[in-house]
Every structure is written in structure tokens, then in C-alpha cells.
Amino acid sequence: MAQPPLHAWSALRGDARPLSGGLINDTYVVGNPPQAVIQRLHPVFGPRVNEDIDAITQHLDAQGLMTPRLLRTDAGDAWIEDDGIWRALSWVDGVTHHKLDSTDLAAEAGKLVARWHQATEDLQHDFAFSRPLAHDTKHHISVLVNALHQHNDHRLTEKVRPLAHDILGDWARWTGRTDHPTRIAHGDLKISNLRFSADGKGLCLLDLDTMGQLSLDVELGDAWRSWCNPATEDDPDVRFDLRLFAASAEGYLSERPLHPEVRETLPLGVQRICLELAARFAADALSESYFGWDPERFATRGEHNLARAQGQFRLARSVRAQIPEMRRILEV
Numbered sequence: 001m002a003q004p005p006l007h008a009w010s011a012l013r014g015d016a017r018p019l020s021g022g023l024i025n026d027t028y029v030v031g032n033p034p035q036a037v038i039q040r041l042h043p044v045f046g047p048r049v050n051e052d053i054d055a056i057t058q059h060l061d062a063q064g065l066m067t068p069r070l071l072r073t074d075a076g077d078a079w080i081e082d083d084g085i086w087r088a089l090s091w092v093d094g095v096t097h098h099k100l101d102s103t104d105l106a107a108e109a110g111k112l113v114a115r116w117h118q119a120t121e122d123l124q125h126d127f128a129f130s131r132p133l134a135h136d137t138k139h140h141i142s143v144l145v146n147a148l149h150q151h152n153d154h155r156l157t158e159k160v161r162p163l164a165h166d167i168l169g170d171w172a173r174w175t176g177r178t179d180h181p182t183r184i185a186h187g188d189l190k191i192s193n194l195r196f197s198a199d200g201k202g203l204c205l206l207d208l209d210t211m212g213q214l215s216l217d218v219e220l221g222d223a224w225r226s227w228c229n230p231a232t233e234d235d236p237d238v239r240f241d242l243r244l245f246a247a248s249a250e251g252y253l254s255e256r257p258l259h260p261e262v263r264e265t266l267p268l269g270v271q272r273i274c275l276e277l278a279a280r281f282a283a284d285a286l287s288e289s290y291f292g293w294d295p296e297r298f299a300t301r302g303e304h305n306l307a308r309a310q311g312q313f314r315l316a317r318s319v320r321a322q323i324p325e326m327r328r329i330l331e332v
Helices: 049-062 103-119 137-150 157-173 216-227 242-255 266-287 301-330
Strands: 016-018 026-030 036-040 085-090 182-185 194-196 202-205 212-215
Touching: 049 103, 103 194, 103 202, 103 216, 103 242, 137 157, 137 266, 157 266, 157 301, 182 216, 212 216, 216 242, 216 266, 216 301, 242 301, 266 301
Parallel strands: none
Antiparallel strands: 016 026, 026 036, 036 085, 182 212, 194 202
């Protein structure tokens, strides 16, 4: 990892040390106790994403919601170019969870996201940076198909191919719609992107590069994909936990009630996102070019992404089997 250009933010004191847990950006925490987070953006994010973060977090702050805030450089810039694009964000003290292990925490997660959605409900914002294919499931399915052709001689192809066949088959049988209305969304509501207090209360959302216009079934589908799997993303023993789903859904709806027609879209959105992410991980098991990986547990990036793809596909099957019960919980 490159060393962050701390000279651009002279008000920050102390050393910068790597912060583990992120899959995409190089991330450091500055100071002890922490004062800020400094990140080098992955090239998938354009520098103007920082303008969006600045505008939306200003709005959240004005609405009374806790949020990280962009820290401008001494020159007043939102970012600095120094062997990549670097930016600084204020530190929010609290706890990060990498999986949900209680219904109380699940309910708090639902309430926190609902408050964030409520605060941005009427915000009019033209995004300076967007990733139009971020949750374009059809696109990610086509990327998987292309990866199978382009990496036919990859060392993992024979392991990826049957999994890819199953992913493609389940997507072909998926019965939802992909044209629901959109709204300002976080875009990556995995549980580690939510910040909690020590006593388990929801504080704020983190990792805001993925914000954009998304439909609610995609936004919450990605959340529940993460929240309701008690195992880790790459654990072979994955399952969709209806207790966690019920608690988080009830928490969300207690803060932000939804019309029955909207609630009806949500269960299939969870299955969709599980299949989408399984396809993305399976493709990257062959291209080995995007997701971060844990070299202490896996020999290569490809092996780690294959394990993730297998886990997310099993989760998609678990979701599919429980959609009738999910509908009952949502009362649709």
C-alpha cells in the first residue's frame, strides 16, 4: 500500500496506519485516538465522487444525522492527486460489525438505513460521478459469460464453469422486474458499512462512494443479502436467516413505512442481488482484477473469489426457498 500524503491535511496529527476490512479502496486511519480516515480511491471511482459525498453528507448533517464529512485539503480541494486520488473523511467513533449475530442489532440496522433513506427522500442531487452498471444484473451476468470464454485455460476454469452454469440458470428463472423507480441510495449496505455505538445503536453509514440512483428492491436486497447471512461472505456454511430478516424489516418499517406494492418487490430483490454478486465473484475468480482478497486464508485472489461466489450462490438458493415466508413477514 502506498503511503498517504498527509502533508495535504496539516491539521491532522499523528501517524497513518492501514485500516483492515475494505475490499476496494486503500484505507488508513490517522491519529491515536483516530481523527480521520484517508483513502486512495480504486480507479473504478472517479475523483468527482468526492463532490457527491460532500453534497450529500452536508444534507445529512443539516437533517441531524451523524455522518462522516469530507475534509478538504489545506488548499481547499476535495481530493489530492498523488500516485492516485486521495481524500480524507472525518472519523466516526464506534463499532463495525462484519456480520449480524442478534435480532436487536438487525433491528437497529434496519432503523438506521430507514432514517438515512428518510433524510434523503426529497433531496434533489445530480451526481457528478455515477456507476451506471453498478447493479445492472444483466451486465454482470454477461461479464461472467465473457469471462468463461476469455479465460478458458485459467487454472480455476473447471471449478468455476459448473458454478457459473448454475448461476446463469437461476438468473434465467428469476421472475422479478428490473425497472422499478429509483431514488438516492447508498448502494452498498453490507453490514460492515454501518457504524454502531458500543451499546448497539445505529450511528451512521460509511463507505459512500457507491451512492447513486437505485431502486429500493436493489438497495435493500443488497442489505439483506449481507445482514441475514450469519456466516461470512466466503463461508461455505451460508444460509438466509429469517429471524434477522424479520427483525431488520420490522426495524426499517417502524421508521419508514412502505406501500404494499413496494414491499412486494423486496424478497425477489434479495435473490437478485445474491445471484448478481455470485456472478461478479465468479467472473473475478477468473479475471483476478477487482476484488481484494485475504492472502492469509487463500493462495490467490482467484481462490478467494471462487469461495465467495460459491457462498453467494448458496445464499441465493436459500433466499429462493424462503421467499413465501419473507412475503408473509412483509405482509404482502
